Amino acid sequence: MTSADNLQAFKREGRIVIVGASLAGLRAAETLREEGFTGSLTMIGDELGEPYDRPPLSKQVLTGWVAADGTTLPRRRDVDAEWLLGVPASGLDLATNHVRLADGRDIPFDRVLISTGVRARPWFVESEAALDGVFVLRTREHAEGLQRALAAGPSRVLVIGAGFTGSEIASICRERGIEVTVAELAPAPLVGALGAMIGDVAADMQRAHGVDLRCGVKVTRLEGDAQGRFCRAHFDDGSTVDADVAVVALGGIRNTEWLRGSGLAAGVWGIACDTGCRALDLNGLVTDDVFAAGDVARCPNPVYEYRLISLEHWANAVEQAEVAAHNMVNGQADRWPHLTLPVFWSIQFGVNIKSVGVPTFADEVIVSQGSVSDHRFVAVYGYRGRVTAAVSFDNAKWLDHYRKLIETAAPFPPPCPTPDQPADTKPVPVDFPGPQLLAQGATVVVTGHDPGERRVTAAQQHHR
Amino acid sequence: MRVVVDLSRCEGYAQCAFLAPDAFRMHGEEALMYDPAPDDDQRDRVLRAAAACPVQAILVDRLEGREAPVEASRS
Ligand SMILES: Cc1cc2nc3c(=O)[nH]c(=O)nc-3n(C[C@H](O)[C@H](O)[C@H](O)COP(=O)(O)OP(=O)(O)OC[C@H]3O[C@@H](n4cnc5c(N)ncnc54)[C@H](O)[C@@H]3O)c2cc1C
Ligand code: SF4
Numbered sequence: 001m002t003s004a005d006n007l008q009a010f011k012r013e014g015r016i017v018i019v020g021a022s023l024a025g026l027r028a029a030e031t032l033r034e035e036g037f038t039g040s041l042t043m044i045g046d047e048l049g050e051p052y053d054r055p056p057l058s059k060q061v062l063t064g065w066v067a068a069d070g071t072t073l074p075r076r077r078d079v080d081a082e083w084l085l086g087v088p089a090s091g092l093d094l095a096t097n098h099v100r101l102a103d104g105r106d107i108p109f110d111r112v113l114i115s116t117g118v119r120a121r122p123w124f125v126e127s128e129a130a131l132d133g134v135f136v137l138r139t140r141e142h143a144e145g146l147q148r149a150l151a152a153g154p155s156r157v158l159v160i161g162a163g164f165t166g167s168e169i170a171s172i173c174r175e176r177g178i179e180v181t182v183a184e185l186a187p188a189p190l191v192g193a194l195g196a197m198i199g200d201v202a203a204d205m206q207r208a209h210g211v212d213l214r215c216g217v218k219v220t221r222l223e224g225d226a227q228g229r230f231c232r233a234h235f236d237d238g239s240t241v242d243a244d245v246a247v248v249a250l251g252g253i254r255n256t257e258w259l260r261g262s263g264l265a266a267g268v269w270g271i272a273c274d275t276g277c278r279a280l281d282l283n284g285l286v287t288d289d290v291f292a293a294g295d296v297a298r299c300p301n302p303v304y305e306y307r308l309i310s311l312e313h314w315a316n317a318v319e320q321a322e323v324a325a326h327n328m329v330n331g332q333a334d335r336w337p338h339l340t341l342p343v344f345w346s347i348q349f350g351v352n353i354k355s356v357g358v359p360t361f362a363d364e365v366i367v368s369q370g371s372v373s374d375h376r377f378v379a380v381y382g383y384r385g386r387v388t389a390a391v392s393f394d395n396a397k398w399l400d401h402y403r404k405l406i407e408t409a410a411p412f413p414p415p416c417p418t419p420d421q422p423a424d425t426k427p428v429p430v431d432f433p434g435p436q437l438l439a440q441g442a443t444v445v446v447t448g449h450d451p452g453e454r455r456v457t458a459a460q461q462h463h464r
Numbered sequence: 465m466r467v468v469v470d471l472s473r474c475e476g477y478a479q480c481a482f483l484a485p486d487a488f489r490m491h492g493e494e495a496l497m498y499d500p501a502p503d504d505d506q507r508d509r510v511l512r513a514a515a516a517c518p519v520q521a522i523l524v525d526r527l528e529g530r531e532a533p534v535e536a537s538r539s
Contacts (some may be wrong), residue, residue, distance in 0.1 A: 070499075072466055314470075347491060352492065396474070396493050
């Protein structure tokens with residue numbers, strides 16, 4: 001779109017295709033119509049049915065309160081779209097501006113939004129993953145199956161991976177009176193996202209609720225009985241656990257394989273884009289007609305030294321969808337940058353855990369208010385003397401205060417804002433296991449010598 | 465009807481749980497659990513809860529009156 005006339009014509013009768021018809025895709029479609037886009041809108045999604053919400057799947061749905069098919073997202077408005085559901089997109093041709101579907105159809109577009117999100121990382125041995133009683137949790141079908149397995153009253157559930165999803169599942173098992181073992185390679189639950197201090201609190205919480213928590217161990221094999229039912233897990237320390245249900249909660253894989261060969265900067269780390277959600281090509285140049293939003297996007301954030309950050313957060317998906325949609329139908333001068341700080345919540349063991357900012361972007365952490373032993377406190381993260389993140393346990397009302405500290409690069413450690421100053425207020429090293437997510441994903445290599453010929457090519461990606 | 469709560473915005477004030485206890489429940493001190501598909505006979509209560517939420521975190525389907533269109537089709 002070079003001129004205002006072109007833009008007006010595009011808004012009137014252009015063609016927009018959205019690939020990935022879930023939270024980000026739906027909110028983007030609504031925003032496009034809200035902004036006056038009257039052209040053709042096509043939603044491509046490999047899941048059947050209307051877009052639904054995922055966070056309840058590991059919470060209200062697993063307790064049995066809400067049916068797995070009862071989380072369909074409310075609509076903000078009619079989107080008047082053509083929905084092509086049940087078939088995945090298998091390719092993107094930017095020379096001719098077409099999305100290729102797996103059934104061979106080609107869908108033309110003027111602008112495209114990619115919101116294909118993340119899928120659950122499966123158990124690494126296919127035959128073991130296929131055993132009856134082995135689950136992952138990402139879709140409504142997964143939740144339905146797992147809920148049924150929990151309702152059947154298993155003797156024990158094994159949760160592999162103590163990230164947010166795994167911890168929430170363990171919490172629900174205890175709530176339902178089901179014995180549960182949690183196996184985690186790291187020294188504590190949630191350590192990868194929140195560091196060792198919170199990890200210790202999370203470990204306490206799990207054990208206090210009767211979880212058989214085993215950290216620093218690796219599950220090496222899932223054993224099935226003669227009927228092909230999961231019955232036992234083997235650990236690398238030689239021990240075993242007998243259980244009827246295993247939930248593999250080892251994080252997600254970004255759905256970018258279908259973009260291979262498209263020329264976009266897409267890979268295991270997601271799709272790199274600018275703060276306006278415009279996708280970058282392999283050379284890191286901003287494209288005009290390709291946008292990305294949600295779990296699959298990887299955007300820079302000025303607060304974190306412009307590093308590219310991928311998030312699997314609900315609110316981030318909604319906000320990026322709105323920014324991307326706005327920018328799809330507006331000219332350069334009216335573009336919005338997506339600059340809000342990441343926010344996240346998790347509900348486990350009756351505690352509301354929330355975070356603002358990027359806790360992995362830190363070298364120190366301090367409990368700034370409340371009491372850790374009561375599981376009611378705020379921990380603040382600092383990087384080189386400034387506040388970069390905060391995590392609250394049953395203290396959500398205070399997060400906005402810390403958001404402002406982060407946004408203004410307030411000095412770390414900050415003063416306690418309440419009278420409930422914790423007794424022991426010394427910053428401790430944040431202590432994350434290994435290199436952090438922010439630096440991950442360097443699977444491109446720079447080739448060529450002359451500036452005119454220097455180009456980036458995608459290196460072979462290894463998918464586990 | 466369909467409901468979603470932006471729990472990153474929710475501060476656990478529990479107004480919703482007072483006004484529509486069948487659809488919104490506090491879990492522990494401040495964590496909210498809600499029914500994303502409450503019965504239509506709760507509509508008034510749910511709408512009142514949405515209006516009362518101090519951080520406007522509750523979104524109720526705007527396509528009320530008629531059922532949301534079954535646009536999802538395999539063409
Ligand atoms: C169990 C669970 C609990 C969660 N709890 C929380 C929480 O407590 N707090 C929080 O902040 N976040 C939570 N999240 C994360 C949140 O749900 C995600 O951030 C959000 O769903 C991201 O939306 P999205 O639209 O970007 O991606 P997704 O929801 O992953 O949607 C992507 C869609 O694209 C489809 N797709 C993929 N590839 C293709 C293709 N090639 N062609 C066509 N379609 C394709 C997928 O099938 C999917 O429908 C949770 C997620 C899960 C699974
Ligand atoms: S009224 Fe709003 S802030 Fe309070 S618990 Fe309900 S949703 Fe959360």
